[in-house]
Amino acid sequence: MARNEQLVRQHKLLQILEANRFGRTLDELREAVVTELGLGTLHERSVRRDLEALQAAGIDIEMQESQRGRIWKFGPRGRAAVKVAASATELIALSLSRDLLYPLAGTPFWQGIESFWNKLQEELPPAVRKHYQEYRQTLYVRGMPAKSYQKQQGILGTLHRAILEHRIVDIEYQPPGKDVQKRTIEPYAVVFYNNSLYILAAASEIPEGQERIRHLKLDRFLKAVALDQWFQLPPDFNLEEHLGQGTGIFSGGKPRDFKIRITARGARWVAEDPWHPEQTIDQQADGSILLTVKAAHELEIIPRVLSLGTEAELLAPEVCRKMIAGVLRQAANQYGPAS
The missing domain is CATH 2.30.30 (SH3 type barrels.)
Known part of the structure; x- marks a missing residue:
């Protein structure tokens, strides 16, 4: 049994109760959890213990008698807990965050974002909504790819x-x-x-x-x-x-130190866009810098060095320096006279 199987069941129970305002019987809850989590078996006693644990945690879940028998449902405090007030400034910040997360469209994470966003807008006073809509016309998020994970x-x-x-x-x-x-x-x-x-x-x-x-x-x-x-x-x-061991997402061996000499002109770009929170910079007399940054894979560093062109030179490790030299030779041959 997974260590956090009970936690997963409890989270699923909250989702089921939230989607069923008139409640579910214990057996209906058990069947829904089994179906949605793909479980083999699940005893009603386990479901009851999960519900009691949620109640003990302070979540307003009630048991009531109905024509269908005893049902479990959110109490009035459980419903009210989802209502959130927001200022126009907070709404603007949230909408920008939503734009930045657009590549998550088609995933369960995006569904949660959209559900919360819609609930929040329904609770807004007209004056706050009007101010938000006017201000949002002056603030844009660009550079996001036209990408969705709907197929996955x-x-x-x-x-x-x-x-x-x-x-x-x-x-x-x-x-x-x-x-x-x-x-x-x-x-x-x-x-x-x-x-x-x-x-x-x-x-x-x-x-x-x-x-x-x-x-x-x-x-x-x-x-x-x-x-x-x-x-x-x-x-x-x-x-x-x-x-935090590297600058990117590549997986590899143990992190290594990469040393890069960057011209005074290129140093401005590094200052504007640091490579890593724990990078070190040694300022040189001519305005250039020696940048030392850890990375777990050379492909986290080499593209960034090449993107700076002649403003950057990788000094170490030597094997990566040779890799860049090989790439540049191939590029020079490729960009010879057009056939």
């Missing part, structure tokens, strides 16, 4: 449930330019990075003690099937620390 909605739902339940998943995965791969993974988390979703997971075929964690782009998933097998997160694993 089912796959993401399976993976999200498996993350909560700590279930092992069989997947079909197709990296660019390669054949479809069949893998077995232990999904840890969903990561939203640079307008794309990634599944942070351990590769089951790699033995304990070796680097097992992979960052798999959701766009490349063709299929995901949750198995009736469970895993345990490593006791020393910390998601924030893991993601």
